[in-house]
Amino acid sequence: MSDKSELQPASDTSLPSNPVAMSRRQVLLAGMTVLSGVSPLLRGGVLDTCNTVVIRDGWVLAKGD
Amino acid sequence: MLFRSVEEFTRSGFRPRVCIVGTGPAGMSLALRLQERKIPCLLVEAGGYDFSATSQDFYRGEVIGDRYHKLHEARLRQFGGSSGHWTGWVCPLDDTDFDKRTYIPYSGWPIRAEDLLPYAPAADDLLEVKAHIPNRHVTQDIDYIQYRFSPPVRFGTKYRSHVEQSSAIGLLLNTPVLELVPGNGRIDSVKVSQGVEVRDIRVDHVCVCTGGIENSRLLLWSNARHAGSVVPQPATLGRYWMEHPVQTLADVVTTAKGYEKQFETYSPDKWLFAPSERAKRTYSIGGGHLWMRTHINEQTQAKELFHEAMCVAPDWSNRILKQFGKEYRCGGYVVSEFEQFPLPQNRVELDQNTDALGVPRSRLFWKKADTERKTALATARLLGEALIKEDIGRLRIRNYLLDGGDWPSDDQGGGWHHMGGTRMSDSAATGVVDKDCKVFGMSNLYIGGSSVFATGGHANPTYTIVKLALRMGDHLAAKLGAA
Numbered sequence: 001m002s003d004k005s006e007l008q009p010a011s012d013t014s015l016p017s018n019p020v021a022m023s024r025r026q027v028l029l030a031g032m033t034v035l036s037g038v039s040p041l042l043r044g045g046v047l048d049t050c051n052t053v054v055i056r057d058g059w060v061l062a063k064g065d
Numbered sequence: 066m067l068f069r070s071v072e073e074f075t076r077s078g079f080r081p082r083v084c085i086v087g088t089g090p091a092g093m094s095l096a097l098r099l100q101e102r103k104i105p106c107l108l109v110e111a112g113g114y115d116f117s118a119t120s121q122d123f124y125r126g127e128v129i130g131d132r133y134h135k136l137h138e139a140r141l142r143q144f145g146g147s148s149g150h151w152t153g154w155v156c157p158l159d160d161t162d163f164d165k166r167t168y169i170p171y172s173g174w175p176i177r178a179e180d181l182l183p184y185a186p187a188a189d190d191l192l193e194v195k196a197h198i199p200n201r202h203v204t205q206d207i208d209y210i211q212y213r214f215s216p217p218v219r220f221g222t223k224y225r226s227h228v229e230q231s232s233a234i235g236l237l238l239n240t241p242v243l244e245l246v247p248g249n250g251r252i253d254s255v256k257v258s259q260g261v262e263v264r265d266i267r268v269d270h271v272c273v274c275t276g277g278i279e280n281s282r283l284l285l286w287s288n289a290r291h292a293g294s295v296v297p298q299p300a301t302l303g304r305y306w307m308e309h310p311v312q313t314l315a316d317v318v319t320t321a322k323g324y325e326k327q328f329e330t331y332s333p334d335k336w337l338f339a340p341s342e343r344a345k346r347t348y349s350i351g352g353g354h355l356w357m358r359t360h361i362n363e364q365t366q367a368k369e370l371f372h373e374a375m376c377v378a379p380d381w382s383n384r385i386l387k388q389f390g391k392e393y394r395c396g397g398y399v400v401s402e403f404e405q406f407p408l409p410q411n412r413v414e415l416d417q418n419t420d421a422l423g424v425p426r427s428r429l430f431w432k433k434a435d436t437e438r439k440t441a442l443a444t445a446r447l448l449g450e451a452l453i454k455e456d457i458g459r460l461r462i463r464n465y466l467l468d469g470g471d472w473p474s475d476d477q478g479g480g481w482h483h484m485g486g487t488r489m490s491d492s493a494a495t496g497v498v499d500k501d502c503k504v505f506g507m508s509n510l511y512i513g514g515s516s517v518f519a520t521g522g523h524a525n526p527t528y529t530i531v532k533l534a535l536r537m538g539d540h541l542a543a544k545l546g547a548a
Contacts, residue, residue, distance in 0.1 A: 053450050056377045058462045060449025065381035065459070 066235045071264040081107035084268040089146020091513035091534045092274035093220040098538025100233045111241035112142040126427035145221020153217025154525040162522035168349035171407045174519045175491040175500040184532040206344035207451040245287040247294040251508045274513035277483025281413035297506035298493035305407040307521040309480035314445040315399040319458030350440040351404030352523035359397035484518040501540045
């Protein structure tokens with residue numbers, strides 16, 4: 001709650017941008033990584049998988065699958 | 066003790082110490098607790114014993130943002146409130162839901178999970194459920210969870226005769242509260258409508274328990290009518306409104322038999338999982354529960370999925386080919402109901418349109434953020450890993466999550482759970498009520514219900530609503546000097 005600018009007056013009818021949003025690029029990057037089956041995002045990332053799991057065309061698979 | 070009019074109540078000589086506005090799970094639980102503590106109270110209900118098209122019309126309002134339920138269908142304006150269409154899901158918030166989580170702005174309650182724990186047995190009794198069943202790890206990142214199910218308890222049906230016969234609980238039906246009338250740092254009276262008449266009911270203490278949207282509406286309107294003297298520090302009033310978004314995240318090829326071996330289940334075609342505490346911390350995501358729903362006796366979807374799996378996972382497909390139609394007989398899908406981070410722009414406001422009594426209708430601004438997409442995507446992936454570990458299936462994440470597309474409009478959208486708007490906090494700068502559910506700056510005004518939630522976790526809110534109401538009852542009893 002440090003950002004008081006987020007406390008818009010009641011008359012404000014807009015939906016301002018999310019202060020904690022992932023950028024569109026981050027979301028698309030995540031998607032592209034999965035769809036291409038390339039190794040996952042940085043460790044700790046949303047689609048980071050363990051050594052024995054891969055994501056291929058959206059399928060969450062074991063490497064031996 | 067049923068009063069047929071405000072006049073009859075006034076003439077009766079019954080002098081309640083607490084006026085409770087609303088008779089849903091929050092209001093009724095509070096009234097029953099106060100009765101136990103020998104504190105007389107008055108329930109003021111806008112509807113009658115049954116809802117009607119006329120009573121529901123008061124809930125109509127506009128929704129701006131994501132697709133959502135019709136507001137006048139989301140709550141019931143009747144004795145017993147929305148327990149009348151409650152599905153009975155009972156689950157406590159996770160302990161860490163009360164924490165300040167660095168990756169969730171505005172998170173953190175001024176109370177701890179332990180503060181509600183003493184009220185669990187009484188809440189279990191009220192809702193007629195057995196003791197909570199702890200989560201069980203499937204992997205380090207995925208837990209198997211079991212909800213408990215109330216019959217469900219319909220508070221209006223269950224407690225009608227009890228309230229009518231009680232000498233400690235008064236009841237006024239068909240008595241909408243139009244506004245709260247402030248005095249000097251307190252509420253002096255509530256202005257109510259009865260037919261064509263408007264009457265004032267003097268109050269000692271008042272607790273507003275009208276629902277997760279109506280609480281904000283009544284306070285916003287009362288504040289507007291009385292130059293901000295009802296909620297003196299309204300920075301967050303109406304804001305940080307939350308739901309539990311409900312979306313289909315993935316499809317699965319799985320074996321129902323495998324699950325029957327692994328897990329107890331409440332239903333033959335559903336299993337519930339959730340990201341573990343470790344997963345939430347590690348990936349900076351919110352909570353969620355994942356329903357694994359299989360299409361039992363529906364092999365068409367399973368075959369289509371299996372054909373696709375043969376292309377991307379030929380070795381696995383060949384391995385299970387002989388089992389298909391036997392062990393591997395189910396296609397299915399994963400629906401998640403997940404935590405929405407509290408954001409100020411998700412809010413309840415007063416509309417220019419008014420209801421039949423001249424009170425502005427609600428206008429709800431509600432939109433899912435990319436943080437919710439991150440939670441959904443991560444939990445789907447983690448569940449996929451759990452299926453591999455258990456060797457009971459494979460999961461395909463839906464494209465919209467992967468390519469950043471729009472949320473599907475054919476999903477349910479939300480869990481019918483209205484939270485926030487009068488959030489609990491340790492400061493008036495960041496909330497409307499304090500740890501006792503008392504409005505900051507007011508000596509006798511309290512709020513009950515899920516509108517006080519600072520964060521919503523993934524658990525269905527009724528159980529927490531009831532525990533908070535019981536705790537508030539004890540607080541008021543102590544304050545008012547009960548035995």
